[in-house]
Amino acid sequence: MFDGLHDIDWASMEHAYGSAEEVPVLLTALRSPDAEERHKALDRFYGAVHHQGSVYPPTAASLPFLFDLAVDGATPDRAAVVALLVSIGRESLDRGFEDDGTEIEYYPPMGCAQAVAFLRERGKEFAGLARDPEPDVRLAAIPGLGLFLDDADRAAAVLRERLAAEHTIAARLAIVEAAATLALRLPAALHQMTDWLAVLAADPDQGPPTRLAALVERARCAPDEIGEEVVPAAVGLLRETARAIPARRIAAAPSRPTAPTDAVPPQIVAAFEDLDRHTRVYAPTTALLRTFHEALGARVPERTAVLAEQLSSPDPGSRLDAVRMSGELMRTWRGDHTRLLLLLADQLTAADQEVAVEAAAVLESCHPIAGPVREALAAHIDAQRAAHGPDVWAAPTAQLRRSHQDAVRALARLGDTRALPSLLTALDGDVDAWRAIQVAGHLPQAADQLVPRLCDHLRRIDLSQQWTEMSANSILSALATLGDPVALPVMVDTLGAAVRHEQNGVTGSALEALSAFGLAAADARDRIRSLTTATDTHIRPAAVAALWAVGGDPAEVMPLLLGLLDDDITFWISDAADLLGEMGPSASVALPRLRALLTHGYEWVRVHCAAALWEIGGEAEAPAVLDTLLEAMATNPATANHVLACLDRMGPFAARALPLLREQLALPRRGGRFKSIDHDEELQRVGRTLIARLDPPTPGAPAARTP
Known part of the structure; x- marks a missing residue:
């Protein structure tokens, strides 16, 4: 043998x-x-x-x-x-x-x-x-x-x-x-x-x-x-197949060893649970139907018709797999997904909680385009609270709890305050509070209720312990987005604690959060200044950016930025270029170095430096800036969001970009940074606005149809 x-x-x-x-x-x-x-x-x-x-x-x-x-x-x-x-x-x-x-x-x-x-x-x-x-x-x-x-x-x-x-x-x-x-x-x-x-x-x-x-x-x-x-x-044939194969209840997931919750962040535990759940297949025809969707490719209406049939199956496992395929379609391909979103919203009330959980999770992941199901989400959340009580966020049944939480998160990401009661329940009761914290920043109109609770959670984090970085960073991000200066004292205290305990990730996040408050955070200037010479590669550029944001002296900040610009670390160069662009014409001393960096070997560096050149030098730099941006976008489509943002600011000087813009919008697949829905939807919005501005229709002629 x-x-x-x-x-x-x-x-x-x-x-x-x-x-x-x-x-x-x-x-x-x-x-x-x-x-x-x-x-x-x-x-x-x-x-x-x-x-x-x-x-x-x-x-x-x-x-x-x-x-x-x-x-x-x-x-x-x-x-x-x-x-x-x-x-x-x-x-x-x-x-x-x-x-x-x-x-x-x-x-x-x-x-x-x-x-x-x-x-x-x-x-x-x-x-x-x-x-x-x-x-x-x-x-x-x-x-x-x-x-x-x-x-x-x-x-x-x-x-x-x-x-x-x-x-x-x-x-x-x-x-x-x-x-x-x-x-x-x-x-x-x-x-x-x-x-x-x-x-x-x-x-x-x-x-x-x-x-x-x-x-x-x-x-x-x-x-x-x-x-x-x-x-x-x-x-x-799919309809006939559904009748030929008896419907079965979804089998319970196999038991797994439970990770010690005091040793692993809950976000990590949840990520592995999601990974385990998403690798399971519930229907014998699922692999076959995935093959069919791959063959259909960009035919979004046809694929939607197939998914509509899958989602009407009497077999809950087939519907569960179809819910996931629906999410994959919407996250990968452009098109009008209204029908599919509404079909997924119908699954929120499925008798089998596994299906309802997955439907809510997919709607949350597709939140940038989930506007058509806003009312369905709100009605579902209200019905759950009426049926199971105001504490349904912390329901003892795992599937009901997750179904409610994902629906609330989806509604919150739409900026709808009807998600607020459940988020406050989470923050007050501390059951899966991290899931509420992740979406709190989408409700700035409720900052007066959210910020005190977020500050309380941030105060309770002991940065001397392991596995605290993810939680602290998430809260700092939410507070920065909500923008209420009431949070500044606890944020400054968190920065100090992070430095003492050498929590470099939290230090960087605290600096970025303080930057968002601008001059309101001026009292933290001395503490920020002390970090501009930090040896950690992420802290130093964050500290320089924060120093400028909170009212730092241009004479002090400029040498720091030029030092970052001359370094070999590519994200230091990009970060410095962004800040120089914010400074505008007053940063003209950096123009020679920025021009030289347009030949850098990394396209992301070229894009950031080109954008800074435009902000500082304006019309005189337009030809070189445009050439650099268009070449980078053609080389690496992931730069498209950054490129289009600069083209938008360039206005009529970006006219030569029209062919590339039309080509980008004609692509059936999602693009932009990470090819995610939010980046792609922003890419399409800016692209259409630019095309309309650079090539307006002739008066009296029918409007050109934008791809």
């Missing part, structure tokens, strides 16, 4: 966490009669040797031994081993090769090419595994027919044979998917597989799930050829 295992110099290779010398022990443990030992070994293999899908040299070197385990009937958990083999092969193909089949070179070298070569050599054996007596082994092996078997005719024949023999939905969907994978991988298989998929999609004897899978996988093979009839046909 393991001949040659110890002849390999495993210690000379590395996986995700260092030396791979443990690999022989893990491989041997996969054959152990002890189920717990096997489970731990498999978990460790996925976690270190195949970490997040990575394929390292020891991953590839393990394949012969994993294959021996897979084909030996005496191996326990053979299906898990086969699934591991397939995962390594699939990830090797995805990560190790370009679309044209050329190998991607990594440093240090990866094991993708070696893994694919081995699995292709053993590809014929996947035909045997696909006929294994154990159903789980067959299910795990079926994808290998499409991924690794290079004999197109033989692979096609085995897939046809297995479809006739397999009766479970999971196996039939896997077979159809493997047929499409084969068609996309081998030109010799393309026509026979796509023709077969077309026949299956039209064959009523195959049953709705199989026909739906065939239709979707046929579309995956040729997304550019998706006709008008495909989506209506898919919606009809």
